[in-house]
Amino acid sequence: MIWNDDFETLPREAIESLQLRRLQQTLERVYATVPFYREAFNQLGVKPKDIKRLEDLQRLPFTLKKDMRDNYPYGLFAVPLEQIVRIHASSGTTGKPTVVGYTKRDIETWTELMARSFYAAGAHQGDIIHNAYGYGLFTGGLGAHYGAERIGASVIPMSGGNTKKQLMIMQDFGSTVLTCTPSYSLFLAEVAAEEGIDIRKLKLKVGILGAEPWSEKMRQEIEAKLHIKAIDIYGLSEILGPGVGIECIEAQNGLHVWEDHFLLEIIDPDTQEVLPDGEKGELVITTITKEGIPLIRYRTRDITRLNREPCICGRTHARIERLSGRSDDMLIIRGVNVFPSQIESVLFNIKGIEPHYQLLVDREGTLDTLEVLVEVDEQTFSDEVRKLQQLSGMIQKQIKDLLGVTCKVRLVEPKTLARSEGKAQRVIDNRTKISS
Numbered sequence: 001m002i003w004n005d006d007f008e009t010l011p012r013e014a015i016e017s018l019q020l021r022r023l024q025q026t027l028e029r030v031y032a033t034v035p036f037y038r039e040a041f042n043q044l045g046v047k048p049k050d051i052k053r054l055e056d057l058q059r060l061p062f063t064l065k066k067d068m069r070d071n072y073p074y075g076l077f078a079v080p081l082e083q084i085v086r087i088h089a090s091s092g093t094t095g096k097p098t099v100v101g102y103t104k105r106d107i108e109t110w111t112e113l114m115a116r117s118f119y120a121a122g123a124h125q126g127d128i129i130h131n132a133y134g135y136g137l138f139t140g141g142l143g144a145h146y147g148a149e150r151i152g153a154s155v156i157p158m159s160g161g162n163t164k165k166q167l168m169i170m171q172d173f174g175s176t177v178l179t180c181t182p183s184y185s186l187f188l189a190e191v192a193a194e195e196g197i198d199i200r201k202l203k204l205k206v207g208i209l210g211a212e213p214w215s216e217k218m219r220q221e222i223e224a225k226l227h228i229k230a231i232d233i234y235g236l237s238e239i240l241g242p243g244v245g246i247e248c249i250e251a252q253n254g255l256h257v258w259e260d261h262f263l264l265e266i267i268d269p270d271t272q273e274v275l276p277d278g279e280k281g282e283l284v285i286t287t288i289t290k291e292g293i294p295l296i297r298y299r300t301r302d303i304t305r306l307n308r309e310p311c312i313c314g315r316t317h318a319r320i321e322r323l324s325g326r327s328d329d330m331l332i333i334r335g336v337n338v339f340p341s342q343i344e345s346v347l348f349n350i351k352g353i354e355p356h357y358q359l360l361v362d363r364e365g366t367l368d369t370l371e372v373l374v375e376v377d378e379q380t381f382s383d384e385v386r387k388l389q390q391l392s393g394m395i396q397k398q399i400k401d402l403l404g405v406t407c408k409v410r411l412v413e414p415k416t417l418a419r420s421e422g423k424a425q426r427v428i429d430n431r432t433k434i435s436s
Helices: 012-033 035-043 054-059 065-070 104-120 140-150 163-173 182-194 216-226 340-347 385-403 431-435
Strands: 086-089 099-102 128-131 154-156 177-180 206-209 229-236 241-247 255-257 262-267 281-287 298-304 331-333 336-338 353-364 367-376 408-412 427-429
Touching: 012 035, 012 054, 012 281, 054 262, 099 104, 104 140, 104 241, 128 140, 128 163, 140 154, 140 177, 140 241, 163 182, 177 182, 182 206, 182 216, 206 216, 216 229, 216 340, 229 255, 331 353, 331 367, 336 340, 340 353, 340 367, 340 385, 353 431, 367 385, 385 408
Parallel strands: 128 154, 128 177, 177 206, 206 229, 353 427, 367 408
Antiparallel strands: 086 099, 229 241, 241 255, 262 281, 281 298, 331 336, 353 367
16 A cells, blocks of 8 residues: 555656756755755865766765754754744753754655555554644654644554553543554553553554664564554654654564665765665765755664665555664774663563663763663562572573673562653663763
């Protein structure tokens, strides 16, 4: 089921021709209207007219999140403020938020891409979409809301929080599609079990889940506990919001990214060299239709790989592999690179473990330490101490075998670790506190 057949099934040659034309128009615009880009281009001795092929994109500078913060709040906007009809911003947990502005046309584009995404996930007119993404400065809630309305579905604008009420509404209103973070979907299942609610009696069929990296094992956990098809959606506020890419329900084999609006590259995060399709690296996105705040070669920090082969669903746009983590979330423990999702993949394979964990990183003298806090289920927690020690030792060994890093494992009783209604906080790195 395809929402916009004219664009979603374009031949590769037509996609690339459209991309080049839109890229050239975007470059002319940002060079003329955004001092940051004009200066960055001039420093490299490149002008928009020099970009004659898509491969020439590599001649252009990268844009970093730091650049957005340095130009806070409106320094990267390419249109006068009176043309901006919506302003969103990131959470700003590590400093000033990154601010993004949308023109009326940008909102229309966002709505269209979210409609494509919902259709790809199997949602359509007649569905009741329970939207538990946060409304406000975060882009998730309104992005999903507009797309759901565009396809003619009924939207329940729940936003986050008040989990017991969320479940009541799902029961009473007959919600068929759930949109939220993966970690919150598991929390909903947990609270449902506490309240004696039989999830199987809900009408939910699909979960459209995103805003944080999640492993294949976590997907299986979600699908088993909520009895739904769990679809991965991708987006980031700086580029658009949700709807940059999504898995199709037919294949669930990579996320289709709408290439008529975005140019994709994969780079080595250390050398910054562009990598060939199929190699894993950092995703770089250039927006080619945004008016409010176009971004050139934005380094997302998301780790993935590209696949441009057509999909069985009929869509021809490139797919990105499900994210294995973020380059800025990667922990370096005694010289070993560790992604939280790698540890998650170990934990979700072990019987008696709940899908809630946290990584504590610290420093003892000159050595980095990693402690993994893992919730166990009620039955396991009531076991004798010797069995818990054996379980802890097994987890420690499996992490060591997979990643080559030694860690401490602390088993904690059920419902000990904090639950999140948005993005789960998986890592607490105390080394930053020591260094500051």
